[in-house]
Amino acid sequence: NKPVAFVCHAPGVLRHVKSPDGKPLVEGKNVTGFTNTEEEAVGLTNVVPFLVEDELIAKGGIYSKGEDWGSYVVMDGLLITGQNPTSSAATAARLIEQFAD
Numbered sequence: 001n002k003p004v005a006f007v008c009h010a011p012g013v014l015r016h017v018k019s020p021d022g023k024p025l026v027e028g029k030n031v032t033g034f035t036n037t038e039e040e041a042v043g044l045t046n047v048v049p050f051l052v053e054d055e056l057i058a059k060g061g062i063y064s065k066g067e068d069w070g071s072y073v074v075m076d077g078l079l080i081t082g083q084n085p086t087s088s089a090a091t092a093a094r095l096i097e098q099f100a101d
Contacts, residue, residue, distance in 0.1 A: 003098035007082035007091050008034050012052040015059055027060030030076040032083045035065045 006014065011033035017025040033052035039045050056063045065083055066072030072083040073090045078098065082091030 001078070003078040003080060003095055005080040005082070005091050005095040006033070007088050008084050009048075009052055011081045012050065012055055014061075015050070015055045024059035024061075025079075026056055029061055029079055030074050031056050031061040031063055031079070032065055032072055032074040032081045032087075033063075034084055035068060038068050038084055041068065 011026075011031060014026050014031070015024070019025050019027075033056055036045070036051050036053045039048065039051055039053075045051065053063060053065070062076075064072075064074060069084060069086055071087045071090045073087055073094055074081050075094055080091055080094045080098070082088060
């Protein structure tokens with residue numbers, strides 16, 4: 001029952017996390033993370049073991065994104081996700097707000 005935040009590639013670890021009922025934690029939740037187009041722009045599409053955007057969608061996440069390299073944060077309950085490194089400060093601010101409540 002505490003807020004948690006993930007930025008850039010970090011939301012990809014959520015592909016391994018299940019809720020108590022055994023379903024993927026991100027299923028039905030609004031999430032974001034490093035986009036396929038950002039990955040392509042840095043030339044790592046065929047280097048990384050998986051694409052964050054594809055994995056979050058495959059696990060049932062309601063994935064959304066902002067402009068490439070812009071700040072974009074999504075919050076769903078206690079789960080906070082940021083799209084890319086530019087989103088770090090805004091994601092941290094959202095997390096701090098949650099601890100203040």
